[in-house]
Amino acid sequence: MSEPLDPMMFSGCGPVPLHIRFGNKWTGKILACLKTGRRRFSELQVPLRGITPKVLAESLRGLERDGFIKRTTYPGVPLRVEYELTPLGFSLLEPMEAWCKWAEEHLPEVQNIHEEATARSAV
Amino acid sequence: MSEPLDPMMFSGCGPVPLHIRFGNKWTGKILACLKTGRRRFSELQVPLRGITPKVLAESLRGLERDGFIKRTTYPGVPLRVEYELTPLGFSLLEPMEAWCKWAEEHLPEVQNIHEEATARSAV
DNA sequence: CAGTATCCCAGAGGATACTG
DNA sequence: CAGTATCCTCTGGGATACTG
Numbered sequence: 001m002s003e004p005l006d007p008m009m010f011s012g013c014g015p016v017p018l019h020i021r022f023g024n025k026w027t028g029k030i031l032a033c034l035k036t037g038r039r040r041f042s043e044l045q046v047p048l049r050g051i052t053p054k055v056l057a058e059s060l061r062g063l064e065r066d067g068f069i070k071r072t073t074y075p076g077v078p079l080r081v082e083y084e085l086t087p088l089g090f091s092l093l094e095p096m097e098a099w100c101k102w103a104e105e106h107l108p109e110v111q112n113i114h115e116e117a118t119a120r121s122a123v
Numbered sequence: 124m125s126e127p128l129d130p131m132m133f134s135g136c137g138p139v140p141l142h143i144r145f146g147n148k149w150t151g152k153i154l155a156c157l158k159t160g161r162r163r164f165s166e167l168q169v170p171l172r173g174i175t176p177k178v179l180a181e182s183l184r185g186l187e188r189d190g191f192i193k194r195t196t197y198p199g200v201p202l203r204v205e206y207e208l209t210p211l212g213f214s215l216l217e218p219m220e221a222w223c224k225w226a227e228e229h230l231p232e233v234q235n236i237h238e239e240a241t242a243r244s245a246v
Numbered sequence: 247c248a249g250t251a252t253c254c255c256a257g258a259g260g261a262t263a264c265t266g
Numbered sequence: 267c268a269g270t271a272t273c274c275t276c277t278g279g280g281a282t283a284c285t286g
Contacts, residue, residue: 018222023146024258041268055259057269067236078267079266088236091229098221099141106214113190113211147278164248178279180249201247202286 018095021066026051026059028096031085034069035093038084068092144189149174149182151219154208157192158216161207191215 022028026048033039033047044056060083063069068089074080145151149171156162156170167179183206186192191212197203 018226019142019146019151019219020148023142025143026259028142050260052260052262053269054261054271058259065240067233073268079269081268088229088232091225095218095221095225096142098218102214102218103141106211109211110190117188149279173280175280175282176249177251177281181279196248202249204248 022092022096026055027063030056030059030063031068031089031092031096034083034085034089038072038082040080040082044083063089145215145219149178150186153179153182153186154191154212154215154219157206157208157212161195161205163203163205167206186212 029048030044033044041053041056041060044060045051045053048056060069060071064071064083067086069083070086072082072084074082152171153167156167164176164179164183167183168174168176171179183192183194187194187206190209192206193209195205195207197205
């Protein structure tokens with residue numbers, strides 16, 4: 001508890017380490033899309049340009065199973081389903097913002113390094 | 124800039140989004156092992172239980188290429204090589220600690236949810 | 247000591263088509 | 267509308283063995 005960032009902490013973040021659970025292409029974006037309120041399946045597909053229905057459905061199932069979002073169905077035709085963040089899901093926004101803050105502060109530096117590396121390998 | 128966590132930010136985190144760059148099995152652990160000082164290749168293999176030399180070498184080269192660590196060789200026999208965090212590498216510890224903080228605060232809740240899900244699927 | 251060289255596999259995720 | 271069903275590819279990462 002006194003030593004944050006002990007290597008062991010990374011393997012202690014639940015059944016799947018936290019940074020791996022969210023270290024994929026869509027999970028973080030889905031949560032970000034839900035932070036302003038409930039959204040329907042098709043409403044999520046718009047901002048998440050390029051996601052296929054299969055992958056979106058799989059991702060949503062996983063987030064629901066882990067308690068990060070809640071799924072509500074409204075019977076009727078046409079079918080209506082809405083997804084929203086749970087309090088636990090909202091709490092994830094904080095660590096996610098830490099990454100964004102880092103990116104804002106260090107992105108120019110990172111890009112310089114990347115350009116230099118590209119230039120070197122082009123020689 | 125006014126809207127942190129805009130979905131677009133995730134795709135703007137460098138050539139590879141930040142959360143994906145560090146959303147793998149070893150990268151974060153390697154940085155954590157280096158936060159207390161320089162380490163040799165074989166010294167890293169000890170805390171990183173189970174990592175193969177191939178994967179460790181690949182990971183270190185990637186971190187070096189991206190400017191997060193610095194590699195120093197000391198000629199002689201036997202060969203001596205040391206790795207250390209750069210200032211940029213150190214700066215990553217902050218967002219990584221945000222994940223650990225989240226885990227500390229929410230892990231019990233996450234585990235409850237996981238156990239309930241396991242119990243449900245066992246019915 | 248500090249790595250390379252091969253081979254291999256599971257799973258994330260895309261393309262496409264179909265359905266209650 | 268809100269998904270499923272198939273099929274396929276690509277790559278992170280492991281096992282094992284070898285080298286300057």
